[in-house]
Amino acid sequence: PSPAQRATAVRDRITELHRRHRTAPVDVVSYYPSEAEARPHVFGLSGVHVSGVRVSFGESEERFPLQSISKVFTYAVALEDNGRAATQARVGVEPSGDPYNSVTFDEAHHRPHNPMINSGALVAAALVRGRDRDHRVARLVERVRAFAGNPEIDVDPAVLEEQLHATDHNLGLAYLMRASGMLHGDVEDTLSVYLSACSITVSTDELAVMGATLANGGVNPITGTRAMPAEYVRDVISVMLTCGMYDGAGQWFHDVGIPAKSGVSGGIVAAIPERIGIAVYSPGLDAHGNSVRGVNICRDLSDRFGLHVFASP
């Protein structure tokens, strides 16, 4: 078959998978409040190859907040601003095996376990430099825009407002860390930077470009712009692989085998180095806070297309 015929065949297979997963019964444990009870049917899926080829299925233009997916990009900026050693001194790279909001720390090293859970992401947010809170948020937004190749991407003020009013747990976590010397500086500023990043909205079409930018060594394959320094791409992808799916990370790696990060809004971004970025959005969550449909379709995509890093050729 010609390349065009092959591309059509791939597209048809994914269309079929997407259709099947849309109607398949799912075991939803929860929805993020506000996010999704209103639109549990939404199911967007996008892929971007590092060559720039793009595919989209379902509601791939529907916008949703990054939530924890933002932790990937906050960590990227923290690394760039502080370097590898200084960043690791403050936040580890060890999967915690605990839920995303757990109040446990790497006591031996006096730091949160990793930057993909709330405690570690708060420390990463504190490591993002800037003149003040607004400047730090602006730098993060700018970075997300570069990853996605869309200068219009921004924080949704309504989402931010809602999160600021329901964040006692994160506040508690941050104050506890500051009391024990793991977090420095103004807690409200740090929380606001962290939650602003969580409140940046994207579509799966954009998020897949963000994944493809990571897969492409930090250069956006659509715009050709470098979104982060090449030297830290492997650091970011490594923590996605080991810690990106919270306490579901081990099962995810076993079943799907690709570096990814989820958020409680129901989004997942995956980055397969030198190959593709994938994004999926469907709000129903499993017990770990990962999108049920998202995990299911990624498992099938991985099987069908041999995406698992240890798949037999």
Ligand code: GLN
């Ligand atoms: N903003 C949410 C929180 O901090 C994000 C958590 C998530 O996506 N798991 O609670």
